[in-house]
Amino acid sequence: MDALVLTYVLYLLISIGLTVWVGHTLSRNGKVFLVDVFGGNDELARTVNHLLVVGFYLVNFGFVTWYLRTADTVGETRQVFETLSVKVGTVLIVLGVLHLGNVFVLGRMRRRSLHQAEDLPPVGPDAYTRPA
Amino acid sequence: MTALTVLYDADCPFCRRAKGWLARQEQLVRLEFVPAGSEPARRRFPDLDHAHTLKVITVIGDRGEVYRGERAWLVCLWALRAWRPTANRMTRSGHRVFLRAATELADRLRAMTKDEDCGETCQE
Numbered sequence: 001m002d003a004l005v006l007t008y009v010l011y012l013l014i015s016i017g018l019t020v021w022v023g024h025t026l027s028r029n030g031k032v033f034l035v036d037v038f039g040g041n042d043e044l045a046r047t048v049n050h051l052l053v054v055g056f057y058l059v060n061f062g063f064v065t066w067y068l069r070t071a072d073t074v075g076e077t078r079q080v081f082e083t084l085s086v087k088v089g090t091v092l093i094v095l096g097v098l099h100l101g102n103v104f105v106l107g108r109m110r111r112r113s114l115h116q117a118e119d120l121p122p123v124g125p126d127a128y129t130r131p132a
Numbered sequence: 133m134t135a136l137t138v139l140y141d142a143d144c145p146f147c148r149r150a151k152g153w154l155a156r157q158e159q160l161v162r163l164e165f166v167p168a169g170s171e172p173a174r175r176r177f178p179d180l181d182h183a184h185t186l187k188v189i190t191v192i193g194d195r196g197e198v199y200r201g202e203r204a205w206l207v208c209l210w211a212l213r214a215w216r217p218t219a220n221r222m223t224r225s226g227h228r229v230f231l232r233a234a235t236e237l238a239d240r241l242r243a244m245t246k247d248e249d250c251g252e253t254c255q256e
Contacts, residue, residue, distance in 0.1 A: 111217070112217075115216045115217050115220065116160060116213070116216070118210075118216070118220075119133060120133055121133065121193075121199075121206070121207045121210045121219075122206070122210060122219065122220050122223040123199070123203050123206055123207065123223055124197075125193065125197035125198050125199050125203070126198055126199060126200045126203060127198040127200075128196045128197060128198060129177050129179050129180045129192065129196050129198050130177070130178070130179050130196055131176060131177060131192070131194070131195075131196050132175060132176050132177065132178055
């Protein structure tokens with residue numbers, strides 16, 4: 001195995017490992033948000049969560065695969081590290097952006113559902129009267 | 133809270149415009165509009181001071197809660213889907229000043245537009 005192929009193998013191992021870990025975090029913790037947003041409906045939360053996670057994996061695995069190839073000359077060990085650093089670094093940033101985007105969207109869904117669930121206005125009345 | 137009765141000044145062009153706008157928005161709580169001081173208003177709320185409702189905008193909840201002026205406007209916004217987060221934000225102490233300014237502006241506009249002598253031609 002030459003240095004370039006080694007770089008590719010390391011890149012794939014690290015990137016796929018990180019993607020699976022972030023995806024698992026999203027799946028486990030996102031479900032709690034969704035159960036709350038859907039008013040305790042566990043089945044619906046599980047379904048939406050699964051759909052979101054599938055989308056996440058598709059986008060991320062797609063990007064990792066697409067971003068694999070490099071035009072760098074990779075012969076020495078030093079070049080292995082340098083090329084890896086750029087590749088893995090970019091994957092991490094993309095993962096981070098998508099992950100934070102997901103968290104933001106989930107938070108907004110929850111905030112909206114909380115607002116709509118309010119039964120009483122945020123201020124008390126000035127007085128009371130008897131409706132006919 | 134399932135419905136709110138808004139007692140609006142039917143003789144004021146600005147008030148009628150505002151009522152039209154509110155009626156068109158998507159509502160989380162049903163808004164029912166009744167002209168202030170009218171027969172239907174007196175029949176619905178026999179114990180209410182109806183002369184006062186012609187001076188200050190009044191909104192009544194379905195359990196008899198009476199909201200006047202600033203609070204009336206706030207509760208109307210709270211009833212609208214798009215404005216509920218804003219209404220909630222406005223109740224915090226730092227933001228009350230905006231609500232007061234908006235209520236003042238509404239009163240000013242009402243006074244201004246009412247000076248025109250409408251009569252029959254002002255019906256919408």
